[in-house]
Amino acid sequence: MPELPEVETLSxxxxxxxxxxxxxxxxxxxFHVLKTYDPPPTALEGLTVTGVTRHGKFVDIDVDGIxxxxxxxRAGWLRWHDTVPEAPPRPGKGPLALRVxxxxxxxxxxxxxxxxxxxxxxxxxxxxxxxVPGIARLGPDPLDPGFTRDAFAALLSGERRQIKGVxxxxxxxxxxxxAYSDEVLHVARMSPFxxxxxxxxxxxxxxxxxxxxxxxxxxxxxxxxxxxGLKAEKRTGMRVHGRTGLPCPVCGDTVRExxxxxxxxxxxxxxxxxxxxxxxxxxxxxxx
Numbered sequence: 688m689p690e691l692p693e694v695e696t697l698s699x700x701x702x703x704x705x706x707x708x709x710x711x712x713x714x715x716x717x718f719h720v721l722k723t724y725d726p727p728p729t730a731l732e733g734l735t736v737t738g739v740t741r742h743g744k745f746v747d748i749d750v751d752g753i754x755x756x757x758x759x760x761r762a763g764w765l766r767w768h769d770t771v772p773e774a775p776p777r778p779g780k781g782p783l784a785l786r787v788x789x790x791x792x793x794x795x796x797x798x799x800x801x802x803x804x805x806x807x808x809x810x811x812x813x814x815x816x817x818x819v820p821g822i823a824r825l826g827p828d829p830l831d832p833g834f835t836r837d838a839f840a841a842l843l844s845g846e847r848r849q850i851k852g853v854x855x856x857x858x859x860x861x862x863x864x865x866a867y868s869d870e871v872l873h874v875a876r877m878s879p880f881x882x883x884x885x886x887x888x889x890x891x892x893x894x895x896x897x898x899x900x901x902x903x904x905x906x907x908x909x910x911x912x913x914x915x916g917l918k919a920e921k922r923t924g925m926r927v928h929g930r931t932g933l934p935c936p937v938c939g940d941t942v943r944e945x946x947x948x949x950x951x952x953x954x955x956x957x958x959x960x961x962x963x964x965x966x967x968x969x970x971x972x973x974x975x
Contacts, residue, residue: 691862
């Protein structure tokens with residue numbers, strides 16, 4: 688799933704290519720991706736893109752005050768085209784969900800695509816981004832200058848959940864998902880199972896610094912990377928996430944995994960849990 692660093696870079700990529708250009712055509716191909724109907728996507732046609740911003744994991748394209756907002760979910764992505772066919776694509780079972788073609792200069796544009804069977808890609812056409820439920824409930828952005836160490840500590844105060852889940856909760860902190868929460872916790876040398884409310888002042892500070900450093904470094908690494916290369920760049924920058932069975936780049940211990948029904952987390956026992964492997968209930972059941 689694209690998270691804050693990739694969506695930040697994707698927004699910058701689109702801002703450079705869309706701002707000041709008019710929209711010729713918006714073509715929904717998979718109608719289930721449209722979550723709003725007033726204004727319709729056709730209301731964007733003939734208007735000019737005035738900017739592109741990010742809200743958590745959402746991309747917001749401002750088209751003369753009407754916002755085309757999308758969330759790529761787990762399997763969605765954007766494909767940029769220097770030349771988009773004028774003929775509308777045929778609806779079918781392929782990955783294409785929505786196409787935008789530009790008018791000035793003519794021919795360019797992008798497709799939103801989604802692989803797999805779990806169709807979660809979401810597109811909204813609204814007059815105010817806050818009309819998108821997912822944006823309205825977002826917590827503070829960790830890259831915002833106002834996101835201080837004390838503000839972070841206040842979010843964790845009283846949280847009886849495991850810190851991994853707190854970091855992933857979009858209503859607590861916007862933009863961090865499964866991959867970067869693994870990375871942040873590894874940098875902070877902290878167990879993903881540790882209860883947020885039990886963190887000492889020193890641990891809160893270390894986690895806050897790890898959060899900012901990890902996200903800013905990831906944004907910097909991906910800066911200037913074209914949309915097509917962002918997924919590969921993300922994978923190459925991971926220290927523990929998606930690296931089960933490989934050596935930890937810090938201590939050399941083997942990266943371990945805890946599996947859930949539809950996701951998994953990765954961690955280093957030496958760096959994060961005092962050398963003790965975490966219980967993996969799913970794997971334990973498979974071995975019985």
